[in-house]
Amino acid sequence: MLKANDAMLSARNATFILNGRKILDKVNLDVRKGEIVTVIGPNGAGKSTLIHVMLGLLPLTSGQIIRRESLRIGFVPQSFSSTFTVPMNVKRLLSLTLKPSDREIETTLEETGIAHLKEQSVASLSGGELQRALLAKALLRKPDLLVLDEPVQSVDFIGEVKLYELISNIRKSHGCGILMVSHDLHMVMAESDHVVCLNGHVCCEGGPENVQLDPEFAKLFGPSAIKMIAAYAHHHDHDHEPHESPDHHHKH
Numbered sequence: 001m002l003k004a005n006d007a008m009l010s011a012r013n014a015t016f017i018l019n020g021r022k023i024l025d026k027v028n029l030d031v032r033k034g035e036i037v038t039v040i041g042p043n044g045a046g047k048s049t050l051i052h053v054m055l056g057l058l059p060l061t062s063g064q065i066i067r068r069e070s071l072r073i074g075f076v077p078q079s080f081s082s083t084f085t086v087p088m089n090v091k092r093l094l095s096l097t098l099k100p101s102d103r104e105i106e107t108t109l110e111e112t113g114i115a116h117l118k119e120q121s122v123a124s125l126s127g128g129e130l131q132r133a134l135l136a137k138a139l140l141r142k143p144d145l146l147v148l149d150e151p152v153q154s155v156d157f158i159g160e161v162k163l164y165e166l167i168s169n170i171r172k173s174h175g176c177g178i179l180m181v182s183h184d185l186h187m188v189m190a191e192s193d194h195v196v197c198l199n200g201h202v203c204c205e206g207g208p209e210n211v212q213l214d215p216e217f218a219k220l221f222g223p224s225a226i227k228m229i230a231a232y233a234h235h236h237d238h239d240h241e242p243h244e245s246p247d248h249h250h251k252h
Helices: 047-054 090-094 102-111 127-139 157-174 185-191 208-213 215-221 223-238
Strands: 009-018 021-031 036-040 062-067 073-076 145-149 177-181 194-199 201-206
Touching: 009 047, 021 036, 021 047, 021 177, 021 201, 036 047, 036 157, 036 185, 047 145, 047 177, 073 127, 090 102, 090 127, 102 127, 127 145, 127 157, 145 157, 157 177, 157 185, 185 208, 194 208, 194 215, 201 208, 201 215, 208 215, 215 223
Parallel strands: 036 177, 036 194, 073 145, 145 177
Antiparallel strands: 009 021, 009 062, 194 201
16 A cells, blocks of 8 residues: 555646546645645636546545545535525535534534525525525535635636635644645645646646746746736735625625
């Protein structure tokens, strides 16, 4: 058995071939306790596939996934069908696969900023509200590792800022590791500990500041991305108020 250092979840030479096409090519990745690891890359880079093989939802063609024994994972998938034959409110959604107490539901909805939506129909939620509800559902599992596949899809810019702040706060308050797929380069650089640039294989990886300077990063995303990140980081430093309530809006 390969040693995965102190990682909770690791990929070792993870390779996935579908219909003769190599979607993942010998990918290595580790996620440790209390660490935010973000996978970025262009469309078709294999980001969601990597998440799925690491969670055991897709079989590897070759390589190995190493999972710490009795690891509890909370997963928020990229797509979620909110078309239900039976109307469902947020409280019912959170109770679907678990049996949380009313107090646990209340506390988790408060933490994710949607306690006021407990009785609201899931179908009527906005993109950001649905993401918060799914995040609350994942948190009820008391995860050691939270896995988020594009958590800010269908969310406006202000909602994105708030969701990333929430994710960062969850890491601090729960001490869980977070593995996240994202296309929001500026946000990634603000909140991640370790960034992995994927394009079928790992092009570059490291701390956000180091990755920005890597020629492979510029090749993948272009020089304009680096300028955008720098501009955002500067603005973010001057306009970051982490202690606001989730409903307070930034003025960007």
